[in-house]
Amino acid sequence: MAELQARPMTGAERQRPLSPHLQIYRLTMTMAMSIIHRITGGALYYGMLLLAWWLIAAAAGPNAYATFEAFIGSVIGRLILFGFTWALIHHALGGIRHLIWDTIHGLEPAERELLALATLVGSIVLTLLLWGVCYLMIGGPR
Amino acid sequence: MTESPARRMTPLRRVRGLGSAHSGTRDFWHQRVTSVAGIPLTIAFIVIVASLLGRNHAAVVQILGSPLVAIIMLLFIINMAYHMWIGMQEIVLDYFHDEYIKLSLLVANTFFVFAVTFASVFAILKLSFGV
Ligand code: HEM
Numbered sequence: 560m561a562e563l564q565a566r567p568m569t570g571a572e573r574q575r576p577l578s579p580h581l582q583i584y585r586l587t588m589t590m591a592m593s594i595i596h597r598i599t600g601g602a603l604y605y606g607m608l609l610l611a612w613w614l615i616a617a618a619a620g621p622n623a624y625a626t627f628e629a630f631i632g633s634v635i636g637r638l639i640l641f642g643f644t645w646a647l648i649h650h651a652l653g654g655i656r657h658l659i660w661d662t663i664h665g666l667e668p669a670e671r672e673l674l675a676l677a678t679l680v681g682s683i684v685l686t687l688l689l690w691g692v693c694y695l696m697i698g699g700p701r
Numbered sequence: 702m703t704e705s706p707a708r709r710m711t712p713l714r715r716v717r718g719l720g721s722a723h724s725g726t727r728d729f730w731h732q733r734v735t736s737v738a739g740i741p742l743t744i745a746f747i748v749i750v751a752s753l754l755g756r757n758h759a760a761v762v763q764i765l766g767s768p769l770v771a772i773i774m775l776l777f778i779i780n781m782a783y784h785m786w787i788g789m790q791e792i793v794l795d796y797f798h799d800e801y802i803k804l805s806l807l808v809a810n811t812f813f814v815f816a817v818t819f820a821s822v823f824a825i826l827k828l829s830f831g832v
Pocket residue numbers: 596597598599600601603604607650651652653654655657658732733736737739740743781784785787788789791792
């Protein structure tokens with residue numbers, strides 16, 4: 560640690576501010592979206608099982624595919640698929656936001672709150688739009 | 702001892718070579734690369750899945766097995782596999798500090814990602830070339 564000693568020692572004895580515990584922070588939009596980005600990442604991680612099931616069922620034959628279709632067409636199945644759609648879109652938008660931040664843009668207080676809000680609103684709007692278009696394409700809920 | 706190589710390294714040199722994960726910023730960087738690649742691939746993936754909704758098994762098999770669709774699906778799956786492997790590793794490293802639990806979860810992450818990815822890739826290859 561020789562190189563660290565080169566720094567002036569004046570601050571060493573001063574009382575440094577302690578980081579407050581999680582419950583003491585005011586919940587900001589950016590903080591909430593950061594947590595949701597991690598949760599959606601984790602959800603998508605397990606959601607890839609669903610994709611694998613779909614592909615394996617298609618490869619296995621009509622019977623296996625019918626089983627998958629019955630599951631994904633059920634209320635639970637649709638809820639999971641809807642959640643997966645939203646998680647994917649939200650996580651992708653959140654990812655784009657991270658990539659913008661990596662270029663050191665959009666980090667001012669107002670900008671970062673706006674970007675976080677845009678992720679949330681954008682993901683909800685895009686998910687509903689996508690499901691609406693899909694229902695129209697296949698001719699209503701079946 | 703004062704002349705050991707470590708002491709002559711700049712902080713940047715140390716980060717590039719060593720760091721606690723012994724891989725410096727490589728995972729961080731690859732997380733970004735797979736994220737950038739993930740944007741167009743995710744859009745393509747959503748379009749493919751949406752266009753297959755409500756079609757019968759025979760049609761789904763035919764479309765998923767056609768070269769362009771199969772290639773895009775494979776690129777999506779493999780890119781996302783690497784991305785989610787790094788991501789889950791980061792989550793494990795953040796929350797688990799007991800050495801044995803941490804190692805077990807890191808190995809479980811590798812097994813899970815490998816199994817899911819291999820199964821998905823195999824299914825697409827079978828739809829493309831299979832009997
Ligand atoms: C099926 C698709 C995906 C899965 C399973 C997935 C999974 C994950 C996981 C598990 C993490 C770690 C979460 C964390 O550390 O908080 C993560 C982080 C990340 N993901 Fe994804 N992801 C997917 C798609 C995408 C896409 C399409 C993008 C496009 C921009 C993206 C961008 C990012 C970024 C930038 C991070 C790092 C965030 C940070 O540093 O905190 N992901 N992802």
